[in-house]
Every structure is written in C-alpha cells, then in structure tokens.
Amino acid sequence: MRCPYCGGSDTQVKDSRPSEDGAAIRRRRVCPDCAGRFTTFERVQLRELIVLKRSGKRVPFDRDKLQRSIDVALRKRPVEPERIERLVSGITRQLESGGEAEIASEAIGELVMEGLKGLDDVAYVRFASVYKNFREAKDFEALLGTLGEAAAPAEAAPPRPRRGARARP
Template sequence: MRCPYCGCDETQVKDSRPTEDNTAIRRRRVCNGCGGRFTTFERVQLRELSVIKRTGRRVPFDRDKLMRSVQVSLRKRPVEPERTERMVSGIVRQLESQGDSEVSAEQIGTLVMEGLKSLDDIAYIRFASVYRNFAEAKDFSDVLDELSSEDE
C-alpha cells in the first residue's frame, strides 16, 4: 500500500480489525519511509461494476461517491453513521448480486431513495430533489404528498 504522505511503497500493517458491521477490515498502517500513520479499509468486491449515466457514458462504480452523496442528503440529520454504512453496503451487495456488470444511474438512485425513505424523510426529500431534478416548489409538494399517503 502506497503511503499517502510521501508515496513510499513500503508500509507495514500495525493493527487489523473488522468494522462494526463486519463488511470490511480496518487496517492501521505505518510508512517505513516517513513514519506516517494512516488507515485503510478492505472490502469484498464480487465483480467490477460500471455505471451507465443518463448521457450514455460508462464510468466505473465508486462506492465512496455513493457514500458521499448519501451523506450529503443526511447532513445535520440524527442518523447514526453505522446505519448509513449498512444501507450503502446493502445497496452495493444488491448491485453486485444482480449478475450484470453494468447498472444504470437510475437503478442506483432508486435503491438509494428506497433506503433513505426508511432512514430519514428529510434526507429522502433532499436526495429526491437532486435525483429527480426538481425545478419548482410543486415538485417538493408532490414528494411530500407521496410520503404522507404512504404513512397513512
């Protein structure tokens, strides 16, 4: 593993532990060159996934990008990070187990919206506003009506 501080290829693992939900291994490393300490995570990857964007362009699937977009919608909301991690891990497992090496951005967005609906209504609305490309206040009203009709 390359050191993020000095770029040295010689690093040493000092500690390995499973994460809270046992979906990854957390490794504490020390650089033999500069002595810098950093953490890496190792996850199982069933297959390489490509995302087909709305424009038709294909890009490699990036779990971290998915996590960042979910975290943006959950910013300043009372949701534990472990629940967010479990939701994202579940989405990635679903995508990898479908059998296709290519998934559409719409498919990912739908799975995220389903997950956010069960986590936090406000985060769901925030994500929907970007995912569905809201243009006016009526779009927010429509999503609120959807949520309230499902609660009844």
C-alpha cells in the same frame, strides 16, 4: 500499499480488525520513511461494476461516491453512522449480486431513494430533489404528498383501548 503522504511503497500494517459487521477489514498502517499513519479498508468485491450514465457514458462504480452522496443528503440529520454504513453496504451488495455488470445510474438512484425513505424522510426529500431535478415548489409538494399518503393509513386508524379498560355496551 503506497503512503499517501510521501508515496513510499513499503508501508507496514500495525493493526487489523473486522469492521462494518465483518464485511470489511480495517487496517492501521504506518510508513517507515516519513512515519505517517493512515487507515485502509479491505472489502470483498464480487464483480467489477460499470455505471451507465444518462449521457451514455460508462464509468466504474465508486462506493465512495455513493457514500458521499448519501452523506450529503443526511448532513446534520440524527442518523447513526452505523445505519448509514449498513445502507451503503446493502446497496453495494445488492448491485454486485444483481447479475448485471452494467447498471443504469437511475437504478442506483432508486435504490438510494428507497433506502433513505426508510432511514430519514428529510434526507429522502433532499436526495430526491437533486436526483429528480426539482425545478418548482410543486415538485416538492407532489413528493411530500406521496410521503403523506404512506403515513395517512396509520394516522387514520381508530385509537386502541387502554389495557384493562372494559368495552361499554
């Protein structure tokens, strides 16, 4: 592993431990040339994935880019980093085990939206507004309407009787 500070190729591993619920290995490294310290992660990669963009361009799948886009949607939201990491790892595993070497960027976007919808409604709306290229306020209203419909059945349920309360005839 090359040192990111001086470019030296002979770095030493000082500490290794499991990370991300055992899905990765975290390694602390040190460069003997410049004494720089840095961290690397080692993950299982089932296959090399190619993302097919809307423009027709093909680019290699980048887990870090997926992580960054989810982080932007979740900026300043009260979501634990472990839950975010589980979402990114879950989407990546789902893509790798899907059987296809080429994946449409739309499919990745839909998986992210589905994951964010279960994680944080505000982040879901943020991501959807960029992903679906919202142009007007009515685009937001339509999306918020779908969120409201999902929550409406739970709100319309009759109140449950208190424990120990008897039903009156």
